[in-house]
Amino acid sequence: MNNRDYARVLQEIAQLMEISGENRFKIRAFENATRTVETLPEELEAVMDRGDLKELKGIGASIAQDLLQIRQHGTCDIHRSLLERLDPGLLDMLRVQGLGPKRIKLVYHELGVSNLDALKEAAESGRLRELKGLGAKTEEKVLAEIERLARGGDRTPLPQARHVAESLRDQLAALPQTERIAIAGSIRRGRETIGDVDLLVSSMDPAPIHQTFCGLTEVKEVLVSGDTKTSVRLHNGIQVDLRTVKDEVFGSALHYFTGSKEHHIELRTRAKRQGLRVSEYGVFRDDEDTPIASHTEEELYQALGLPYIPPELREGRGEIESAARHELPVLLQPDQIRGDGHMHTTETDGRHSIEEMALAARDLGYEFIVITDHSQAVRVANGMTPERFREHMARIREADGRVEGIRILTGIEVDILKDGTLDMDHDLLAEADWVVGSIHSHFNQAPDQMTERLLRGMRTGLLSCLGHPTGRILGGRDGYRYDFDAIVEACVELGVALELNGSSGRLDLNAELAEKAHRQGAMLVLGSDAHSTAGLHDLSFAVQQARRAGLPAEAILNTLPVDAFLKATRPDL
DNA sequence: GCCGTTTTCGGCCCGACTGTTTTCAGTCG
Known part of the structure; x- marks a missing residue:
């Protein structure tokens, strides 16, 4: 079992306890333990083997015992007894906004409703309003919520949410009543998925701001509206909360609305x-x-x-x-980034030329970029044959000589094929400044096969880094399965870096794995994986994930001057 | 159930808004 499996059982315990009306501090204890396990930078079972469970924050004697039981049986006494008394379908009902544990318990006991389908029927047939404290309006909201959940998830990938938030922020910033404005909440913390967007504005005259906000074209419906707080749902399904405060409390309000709870x-x-x-x-x-x-x-x-x-x-x-204790890590700062290690051009599936990408990167203040177009295995992306790659490198060098103020390095994103061979002539790879090795096919190989595939690719000695190392798509597919520890170990031994890919939808490695890789001594490199000049901004998501991972500038190759960057993975250069 | 700068028992964050209420419980962040 992996950490996520343990966390899921702990979370179910907390949620079922909520519905059963347990002591709220006991519930919090399970919530805290869930988070500890979820974000643990090593395997929980390794901690168990050392007998160190109780050293972990929020895990005491009792939950430690529960975890050991879960390891053996996949469940534990308390989990089992809760499931005997309650229905697991109730957990889905907790996702309905406006319906909390008390009301779910009421609906369950009074109407026997124990899942979303039954809840929908009860609301449609007007049975919810018969219960104390519930009315017609609640029924209406519940139905709208169930429909929203059915349309697809309740969390939005960070990149998408941040783009939406920035657009709304800019519109409200233009109002004369707005003094200061900021995006708060989990976007500011850089969580990889976002429940809702939080905007904070300081103003002496907030009413017109709330009014304008409700009337923006993006807004589909107003959920809540008071003197200081407005919540809306956008047409794209994202909920946005706007809070207004006096300017003298902007700092404390920003802190509050940034969280976390x-x-x-x-x-x-x-x-x-x-x-x-x-x-x-x-x-x-x-x-x-x-x-x-x-x-x-x-x-x-x-x-x-x-x-x-x-x-x-x-x-x-x-x-x-x-x-x-004054022991916080000194985090990587955006302005310490000197270059971008991963991007595409019109040669394969990018929208802009080498020169256009270079000029845009120069405008961002970078000292260097690496052009890393696809190899031929990625047919849909018009991947390069060896001949095309040779010519492409020549064009990159030519552009490097022509464009002032930025170094343009030759590179490639080469596929690590099913059997671990690299999808390009080795002599050409050896010629390139920087080689990203990535997996774009046969995602479902057995874990040991996948591990062997990656190892074989790395042992060619030609890879500078592993691109989007887990292959997961945010809110889409899980990553491919392999022995992460073994790969990190090999990365350290062979001098191959691990990429922190910032492209929308990936954020791969995530913060937990990046922290883990760093602790094990691996080098990390940030890549925007840009397919256009606008995509270069996605590097900021990689920076934010690196910060969440607690990484200092020294851990990130992009902070090195270009010569040191090149030597980091190619000591022979 | 966890934890310790009031430490092994007694406490565990704080405020806004809604809907259903006649003063507040439930929910959310």
């Missing part, structure tokens, strides 16, 4: 012990109404005796303790 709970618990109170309106001394900090996030942390904690680390995973 877990970070807040820990921070506020800690503040309470210091005789302080934290809310979106600032940090307060007990029994006082004037905040001692509210203007900026830096002030807020300072008032609590902590250094600034970057949004990407605010997940309640021990960052507050690390901050208190």
Whole structure:
């Protein structure tokens, strides 16, 4: 079993406990343990083997026992007894916004409704409104929610959500009443999928802003509307919350709306012990109404005796303790990026020429880029034959000589074929400055076969890095299965870097695996995988994932000057 | 169920909005 399997059982326990009305702190304990397991940078079973389960944050004697039972039986006593009393279909009902554990329990006990289909029927036939506290409007909302869930997931990939958020932000920023505006929530923290978009605006006169917001063409319906908060659903299904505050509390409000919930709970618990109170309106001394900090996030942390904690680390995973000990990692900064290691041109499936890509990258302030078009196995992308690759490299060198102010390196994204051979003549690969090795076919090989395939590709000594190393598509397919630890180990040994691919829909490696690879000593390289000049901006998603992984600049090859970048994986150069 | 800068028991964040209510429970973030 992998960590996700353990996390799923723990989460089901927490959710079923909610519905059964367990003590809410006990529920939180299971939620915390779920998150710890989910984001653990190593295999939980390795921790078990060492007998170190109780060392993990949020896991005590009781949950440690549960986990050991889960390892043996796939379930544990408490999980089993909850499932005997409740129906697993109820878990789906928790995804319906506006329906919480109390109402689900009510509906279950009074109407025997135990899954989404039955819930839909109960709402359609007007039986929900017969229950205390529920009315016609609730029925209507429940039906709309069920339809939304049926249309496809409740979370949106980060890149898509951020593009939407930036467009809305720019429209509201143009209003004369807007003083400061920011995208908050999980987009700011860089979570790879987003539940909803949070926008924060400071203004002395918020009413027109809420009014304009409700009337934007993207908006399909207004869900909630008050003096300081408006929630809407866009035509694309994404929910957007807008909060307005006075400018003097912008910092504390931004902190609050950035989250995460877990970070807040820990921070506020800690503040309470210091005789302080934290809310979106600032940090307060007990029994006082004037905040001692509210203007900026830096002030807020300072008032609590902590250094600034970057949004990407605010997940309640021990960052507050690390901050208190002044042991937070110094995270990679966007302006430390000197180059982009992965992009395509019109030679294969890109939309812009070598020169156009280079000029756009130069405008972004880069010192170098690598042109990495596809090899011939990727037919749909018009992959290059050896002849075409040879000519393409010549054109890249020619462009490098012509375009001022940026180095353009020769490279390729070569397919690692089914049997581990590389889809290109080795002498041409040896000639290239940078070789990304990727898998684009036969995703469903058995894990040991896939591991062997990757190892064989790497042992050619020709790969600079592994491109999108897991192959997962956000909200789409899972990655291919293989022995990740063995591959990382080989990467370290053979001097092959692992890519952190920032292209929309991938974010691969994810933050957890990137952290794991880094801990094991592997080099990481960021790539936008751009297929157009606009796509170069996707490198910022890779930067954000690297930050979530707690990576410093030294861990990232893109922060090196171009010569050092090249030598990192090719000591012979 | 977890945890410790009030430490092995007693506490565990805080505020806004809605719908169904006659003052508030439930939900959300």
